[in-house]
Amino acid sequence: MVVNLSEQYSLLSDWIGELRDEEVQKNRMRFRRNMERVGEVAAFEISRQLAYEEREIQTPLGIVSCKTLKEQPVLATILRAGLPLHQGLLNYFDKADNAFISAYRKHQRDGSFEISLDYVSCPELENRVVIISDSMLATGASLVKTIQFLREEGHPSEIHIVVAIACTVGIEYVIRSEPHSKIWCGAIDDELTAKGYIVPGLGDAGDLAFGTKVQM
Numbered sequence: 001m002v003v004n005l006s007e008q009y010s011l012l013s014d015w016i017g018e019l020r021d022e023e024v025q026k027n028r029m030r031f032r033r034n035m036e037r038v039g040e041v042a043a044f045e046i047s048r049q050l051a052y053e054e055r056e057i058q059t060p061l062g063i064v065s066c067k068t069l070k071e072q073p074v075l076a077t078i079l080r081a082g083l084p085l086h087q088g089l090l091n092y093f094d095k096a097d098n099a100f101i102s103a104y105r106k107h108q109r110d111g112s113f114e115i116s117l118d119y120v121s122c123p124e125l126e127n128r129v130v131i132i133s134d135s136m137l138a139t140g141a142s143l144v145k146t147i148q149f150l151r152e153e154g155h156p157s158e159i160h161i162v163v164a165i166a167c168t169v170g171i172e173y174v175i176r177s178e179p180h181s182k183i184w185c186g187a188i189d190d191e192l193t194a195k196g197y198i199v200p201g202l203g204d205a206g207d208l209a210f211g212t213k214v215q216m
Contacts, residue, residue: 002171005041006187012041016187019164020202032084032209035164038186039088039133042162045184046131047092072096073129074156076122078103078146081135081206085164089133097123099130099150103142117145125154135205137163137185139196140170144177158182164205165189167198 005012015034018024025031051070056063076099077086090096099122130150134143143161150156159181161174166185169192174183191199207213 001182002175002188003045003182003184004188005038005045005185010041012038012186016164019186020200025203025208028209028211032087035084035135035205035209036088036091038164039085039162040091041088042133042184042186043089043092043131046160046162049182050129071129073131073160074099074123074125076101076130076132076146076150078132078134078142079119080210081204082133084209085133085135085162089131089162093131096131097128099123099125101146101149103146117149120149120153122150122153125150125156127155127157129158129160130156131160131162133162135164135209136198136201137161137166137170137174137183138192138198139167140173140177143170143174147178147181160184165198165201167192167201 006016015037019031019034052067053070054065055068057066072095073093075086075089075093075096077083079100079102090098101117102119103117132143132146137143147159159178161181161183164186166183166188168188168190171183171188174181189198189201193199
């Protein structure tokens with residue numbers, strides 16, 4: 001299942017527009033906050049598909065039956081660009097367990113790249129709902145490699161993928177590799193350059209959120 005959260009008119013469209021806007025991008029704090037907002041919207045939409053149970057709550061004046069989340073999910077993100085989006089998810093799933101993965105493109109002189117996965121920290125994943133966030137879904141290679149590694153640590157009952165901007169090529173690759181995952185996108189673009197960048201996209205989300213880096 002693929003959900004394009006921009007298909008329906010909402011404030012999300014404004015935030016996606018600001019994420020793409022070169023002038024607004026100069027304000028790093030606003031860029032990070034808009035990423036958080038996308039994560040918050042995705043968290044709410046995902047929460048509508050999770051399992052709930054009735055629980056009796058004691059109020060100052062009596063007892064009431066409330067629907068409460070049956071089990072907390074695991075929120076996983078790909079460092080570093082995924083951190084603001086992850087924070088948005090965590091703002092809503094504030095009791096969730098968390099996982100962090102260092103997966104990045106290791107570029108070669110000819111312009112090609114391979115996905116390097118250097119660091120993973122995660123809780124128990126067996127039969128858990130896992131929500132993986134990354135700012136961009138371009139080729140899909142880093143997300144697929146991350147999911148494959150997490151599956152070696154346990155067997156999640158559900159996998160949700162949350163991205164601000166996705167490319168159709170990357171979506172197709174993820175669906176082929178992980179057909180049972182659900183993808184939640186802030187917006188979907190159709191073009192991917194030869195170097196694996198989304199057009200029109202929004203640029204390098206990690207640099208825009210945290211500053212430029214030395215290319216390794």
